[in-house]
Amino acid sequence: MSVSISIVNLRTTPFAHPEFAVIPALGTATKTLKTVNADDYSANYPLLAAFGVALSAGADPAPGAVFATGAYAMTAADSAVVCDNGAVARTITLPASGTVPDGTTVYVYHRTGAANITVDGAGADTVNGAATATLTTGQVLRVAISGTNWVSV
Numbered sequence: 545m546s547v548s549i550s551i552v553n554l555r556t557t558p559f560a561h562p563e564f565a566v567i568p569a570l571g572t573a574t575k576t577l578k579t580v581n582a583d584d585y586s587a588n589y590p591l592l593a594a595f596g597v598a599l600s601a602g603a604d605p606a607p608g609a610v611f612a613t614g615a616y617a618m619t620a621a622d623s624a625v626v627c628d629n630g631a632v633a634r635t636i637t638l639p640a641s642g643t644v645p646d647g648t649t650v651y652v653y654h655r656t657g658a659a660n661i662t663v664d665g666a667g668a669d670t671v672n673g674a675a676t677a678t679l680t681t682g683q684v685l686r687v688a689i690s691g692t693n694w695v696s697v
């Protein structure tokens with residue numbers, strides 16, 4: 545039995561991976577691995593997400609990575625959201641400031657779709673000092689929480 549593993553590089557620079565070689569900036573790589581190898585990956589999901597890489601095994605996103613085709617409210621367990629939105633604008637709401645420690649970093653990547661993605665701070669939280677930020681196709685927002693403000697890092 546095997547499983548298909550996909551890695552999405554959310555960074556604006558290439559990501560070198562020992563089994564996938566180099567994944568281009570904002571690129572995706574997929575590989576079929578033996579189950580035992582796929583199981584090994586599960587322990588590294590949070591580490592990969594911290595480097596700006598969203599990983600999925602089969603059809604399911606890895607813990608910490610979410611693949612959104614609609615509006616989505618991030619939780620404290622989420623570290624990356626990859627958005628495929630078509631022609632309909634969507635909103636991704638960042639985790640509430642009180643639910644994550646200061647310095648927590650998350651990524652929102654607008655991978656495909658003609659409509660914009662709005663990134664919203666939960667409640668009174670702000671994004672770079674504003675109520676929201678807007679992403680167009682191909683853009684990545686990498687922000688860290690500082691008090692009640694998500695700031696680009």
